[in-house]
Amino acid sequence: MLQRSSTLQGENFAGLSLRQADLRAATLIDVDLRHAALGHTRFTNSFGIVSSVAVSTDGQFVAAGAGRSLVIWQLDSAQPYMVFEEHPSEIADIAFAPDGQHLASVGFDGTLFLWDMAVGAPVARKQLQLGTLLSLAFSPDGETLVCGGYGGRIGVLKWRRNELVGALTPNTRILRLVFAPTGELLANVGYHGMIQVWDIQTQKIIYTLENDSHMYVAHAEMAVGSTLIWTHQADTIFAWDRETRAVAFVLHGDQAWVDSLALSPDEQQLASADAEGAITLWDTHTRQPLRFLVGHEGSVRTLTYTPDRRHLISGGYDETVRIWDVQSGLEEKHLQGYFHWIYKLAISPNGQWVAGVTLTGAVHFWRNQDLGEHRSSQGGKSAIRALAFSPNSKLLATGGDDGRVIVWDVESGARRHLFQEHTQYVRTVAFGPQGRYLASSSFDCTIRLWDVERGQLLRTIPLASIGDMDCMAFHPHHALLAYGDASNHLYLWDAENGRIAMRVEMASQPKTVAFSPHGRYLACGTYDGAVTIWAFVGQDSGFQLVECWRIHASPQNAWQLVFSRDEAHLAWNGEQKEIYVAAIEKGDIRYSIPGTHLATCIAFSADGQHL
Template identity: 25%
Template sequence: MKTDFKFSNLLGTVYCQGNLLFSPDGTHLYSPVGNRVTVFNLVENKSHTLPFAHRKNISRIGLTPRGNLLLSVDEDGHAILTNVLRRVSIYHFSFRSQVTALAFSPSGRHFAVGLGRKTEVWHVPSTPDNNAEGVLDFAPFFRHHAHAGHFDDVRHIEWSTDSRFFLTASKDLTVRIWSLNPEEGFQPTVLSGHKQGVVGAWFSQDQETIYTVSKDGAVFMWKYVKPKNQEDDAMDEDDDEADMRWRIVERHYFMQGSSHVRCAAFHPDSNLLVAGFSDGIFGLYEMPDFNNIHKLSISQNDIDFVTINKSGEWLAFGASKLGQLLVWEWQSESYILKQQGHFDSMNSLVYSPDGRRIITTADDGKIKVWDVESGFCIVTFTEHTSGVTACEFAKKGNVLFTASLDGSIRAWDLIRYRNFRTFTAPTRLSFSCMAVDPSGEVVAAGSLDSFDVHIWSVQTGQLLDQLAGHEGPVSALAFAPDGTSLISGSWDRTARVWSIFSRTQTSEPLQLQADVLDIAVRPDSLQIAVSTLDGQLTFWSMSEGEQVAGLDGRRDVSGGRKFSDRRTAANTTGTKAFHTIRYSADGSCLLAGGNSKYICLYSVTTMVMLKKFTVSVNLSLSGTQEFLNSKLLTEAGPTGELDSQGEESDRENRRDDSLPGSKRGDPSARKKLPAVRVTGLGFSPAGTAFCAASTEGLLIYSLDQTVQFDPFDLNMEITPASTLAVLENEKDYLKALVMGFRLNEAGLIRRVFQAVPPTAVGLVVADMPTVYVPRLLRFVAAQTEESPHIEFCLLWIRALVDKHGGWLSANRARIDVELRVVSRAVARMRDEIRRLADENVYMVDYLLGQAEKDSSRKSTGARRVVDGDSGEMAGNMLVEMNGDAVSDASDDDEWLGLE
């Protein structure tokens, strides 16, 4: 099995804190998620996470006007400059202070940052596309100049359209106007008059007006005018010019009662002002008349940030307490994007049988279904009234089972997205673990309140049996993949194998040294892996009931010291163990994770740790550091655990709105220095990726299969030109295909592959050297998923099985992933062709029935159907109902073979 898994995407969390950014074309939205940045493609409905990671949570991000460079800054002022197109971090830099505001100039040559009370202007690093010499700077960041004039933190920076001036809005109730370079006759100007901190300030389109919005809901319009009471016409022109300055010409107020303004944004081209309030309402206003276009409540908590795309059509809102991210099209009053992650810690996850979806459960009582390809949550179930502790799929079909602390087991139909069956026990129990029979007919659950294992029938919903035998709470359950046995683990330091389908329900106890945390059964049903509280992994034979191997994982899982730990990370191994374990798809490896920042991958045959994955390097989480900083320790304890809420400068931040004695009153309470841990693991059915439910979200690790150039047995004579010459001139398809595999260029291999005549496929495959068979199988497997040439790909698959069947069966372990992809693609083709044939039969019957209704005009009607619009319409209906297999077809129709 391949073990070169790398981080590929982050799901489950869409927004944490900081500002949101639209790309220059308005099609992508950049959102800070913890210490990473996620990019949402709003047109293609996809998302991806940039590969870099900060040392702490990101507080501000900025994007150049060209959209090619992204500057992200964390809470400590450490910045990373990233090439957005290549997704590569270019440069690391530290501002040595907390950054409170960040904005790039429209010219793209400078950017301004607010460092507390100071404001600094820096040069943007040059890149080959905007540098005439095409040479990168040796020192990409150097400061242009700095300004100090505010008495409190700078919260917002806005540039003029010509990049000559910029505004800084501060909590000290003022807005200041600065110039990028010294301007003749210009002096830095202070705009004062607000009674609370200024949220934002913006120039109008013609730069003749400045709009400022304060926290108390006041909107001031400023213009460079004379005083209103100036009526002395005898003044000369010099005095008139001397008396001209920025003055308030109009005052408006939002009038939102007790709520205050949390954020605001202004779009100069359309004169639209958007304000987000602390009660979850946002208002859209047209300036300068301050006409209210509409108001809408989109969240239950504060709206932390709002931004507008370049065209002024889409508004993006971020609410950090509930982790909400919304994109609203105000003209049509519809959502473009509406996403929310879990606001409590996740408990478990499971892949769907086709590997396209991931289901997560959490303590907030919600079940979310995530699409792996797009990265979006497509449906959320909220029927459970308490935390959901376990989830499991039936092996066949689209049926999901979940167990909850509310005392119910629920079955979900993931085609119609509904709960169709609920299982309960005779007494009120809080279920902590669950297992589903491979046939999907029996579901079992265990509880920490009872020592029995409850078993229900899925068809009838009735309780079939209660298995008694454990002397402690049941903590883990698992069915053998062959469906013959049920394995249960308990805190009584035993694991039991139950033969529940035999006449005599016998249980065989397996004695362990500590409490059982989790159980995994190998896919071939021959081995059981048990994780215990003392950090041990023990492997047992299913048939013999004997322990065959063991691993001491305490040293591997230990690492990371929490803020409250009195001992070092190396000496806390006694408290670390694997809380979740999973076998790989081929059963050769075991993946294990727990209350640690590490995920370990072990080989089952050699009992050696193959790889260790670090979940997070975010220092904002507890448990990611090996050594604590002694300056953060005080007489009252670690500074991270001190409650500083009563010392906040803002009144609403000092106020405690949580219910007395209730931990669920404030959903954001868990975000106070959460500890890094892994609560769930799952391998994809194809074995090409695995997913981990962690404190930061849903981490996807996958094999990198997009290698552009990986030559194999290459020499000087093999070039793309020589390969095409062999293909077109000599018509030697086998030689051209081998040369293409040696170069390993996907485009070249595809061209040679499609040039092989269908009649020559068998001969080419028969003479293919064995060393290239895995590569050919991998390529054909990919083509079956992507190419519209259905019959052509099936010819290659049949030829490979016929000619190299013995070699494939002997080396199945090496090519197990490719065989799974081929099997899945063939099954998908079969289902699509069956559906297409059924729909065409119904359509033909309908057309024939319509033609037979009027036999007197049969000939003219037939001619009209063939020659007129009705025939074109019917043909279009046929094509539309045929699905992707026909709509994606290329010009090479002779390879389709669907005559």
């Protein structure tokens, strides 16, 4: 059966014998395996999205951070060697120490772990109070460890003593940290793609490298060589000269948005990977592509060379770690997880449909009555992170890492419109109150307004530098779009005439906005942890916002705001583990829900009694 199709959806194997069946590549949605004999049946090893890979300095081991697990294999045999599962949140980055015996890992909750492979356990765990951590790096001499992330500070540790000895303040969110080969310099790349180069001894910035782009980047990689610093934006790779501090040259290929970079140990080769799973090997002298490595589905998020430069290790959204022969360009080994999981879900306004999207470009539709009716469509090869139902529940809009916005017919699963004007990742899509308009925001610093019936672009808001996926929302009854930007302002934009109707100055950058279900309130959460709510007051001459209250329950940023259906309560989550619930009329926190892990998504029940 699998020779005809990779999906076994809906098949009934209850009570049957499936001995020695290889189901690693099969889609098993709605498959009935109750009481089946599954002796020696091979299922996919589930280890989650691969966020980071690292190779030990002696080339014996390869490690991957996947979900909350740190998985280690023997490189030559690809056999599992060790698994660490102590992380309370998803792992953002990992690195081997130069001694080849220790590893470090950081999680999105701000926790740093140090692991000793000899004892098979963590030897240190540290909450650094630096906010969400995204990157870490060991100095070449193995004495110093640095880490940083959304908090905008870089922690400097003497890791053998488990001591924080300093904190650098680049005043930008840190997406990647890399030491120069000699170890005296540290480079970080930030949210605008700006590179800052530090003297690690004096802990001062030596110089800054910055191009003229106003783009925001969701994910940035950097490679530092003896003479060049490599980074990327969109589909372009920049080679910065460390002496002149200018762009020496750029590399352009056929890749979509470049997501990861790696420089070979001898600096003769550069590997780049894109949002659609393609990997390109570049000759750094001729500046031409050498080979193309094909196999991944969806974005490749991490690359690293082995110390002998013979192999390239890659990992990504398809939950695989792949080991490539650099000389031949062939895949030698394939370590696979289960890549059919759902990244994000939405329920239609009429309650009849559930839609889900994946990081490998699939869109799934289920009829909500019993979830028995299922269909799927393919929205491309790139990750899809944004989705929204139209008010009448007949259409679904999705936005992907390839910059495409697609409008789907819910009943048939067919594609109604394809919009391709965005030049960077799409992070939010939202329908207007009557479903006439669709708005989409992107890391290309634009918000685009589409005519849903005609399938045309109506208006573009330039320099709408939304940096986050939830910082845009339509009023439920008016063609007013609320969005926040990096200049610490919240805007109300009239979709009918294309003008800014109101601008509100905030103390910190807006992270998330939401209108209440009946449109009486607007709420905004910011990066400093404050949550503000306004009453939306309509008038004959227009409207006004009247601030009701502001709560600063946590210094860490708010991720998501959710109103109860009756507009009596507002709940939010964020980088802290607690979930807060406030009474809207009184403007006080009724209670907080403690947690052991970060809550990534919250929702009220239809009657507002449960969260």
